[in-house]
Amino acid sequence: MQRGFEIVSKYADQGLTLPYRTTKQSAGYDFECATDFTLPSIWRHDVLHAFKQLRHREALTTDELTAGQHDLKPYLVPTGIKAYMQPGEVLILANRSSNPLKHQLVLPNGVGVIDADYYNNEKNEGEIFVQLLNFGLRDVVIKKGQRIAQGIFMPYLRVDDEQAPQQERIGGFGSSDRT
Incomplete structure (x- = not known):
């Protein structure tokens, strides 16, 4: 097995579909x-309150900043899918072109990077989640089976004379963050 997709065990009997290419020339x-999954709009009371104060050049308290930032955070939308691949490969998650135009949904990180060692990690079995942000005025209900992102397997290159990292993946999403 070189690369592919599997359904994570907690969704084994839920009738999920493995990721697929829609046309012969589809890369993703x-x-x-x-x-x-209901994805709330970012335009909530706390964000609007913060914008209003900023527009009038009024200072925001720490609590107001925290509340406003909370409304602007992306949500992790579950796919129930994990991916396996060879060393030297990566799965890149990209937004579907229809998401911003039709549904007001964006990937706030631009692209998602799924490393080979994310597969079957201890924390979440390697389940892939898609970070999404709803910039529309209304909450968006994403239905089970609705296409939300596309994944592209790609090779990557290493620099000459690299000192190979010794750290092993021990967690799931964002586990290699050091902050």
Whole structure:
């Protein structure tokens, strides 16, 4: 097995579809949402309150900043899918072109990077989640089976004379963050 997709065990009997290419020339494999998921709009009371104060050049308290930032955070939308690949490969998650235009959804990180050692990690079995942000005025209900992102397997290169990292992946999403 060189590269591919599997359903994580907690979704084994939920009727999920493995990612697939829609046309012969598609580079990306379409990922679907694993469950019905409501993605709140970022335009909530706390954000609007903060913008209003900033517009009038009024100082924000720490609590107001925290509340406003909370409304602007992306959500992790579950796919129920994990991916395996060879060393020297990566799965890149990209937004579907219809998401911003039709659904007001964006990937706030631009692209998602799924490393080979994310597969079957201890924390979440390597389940792939798609970070999404809803910039529309209304909450968006993503239905189970709705396509939310696309994944592209790619090789990557290493620099000459690299001192190979010794750290092993011990967690799931964002586990290599050092902050």
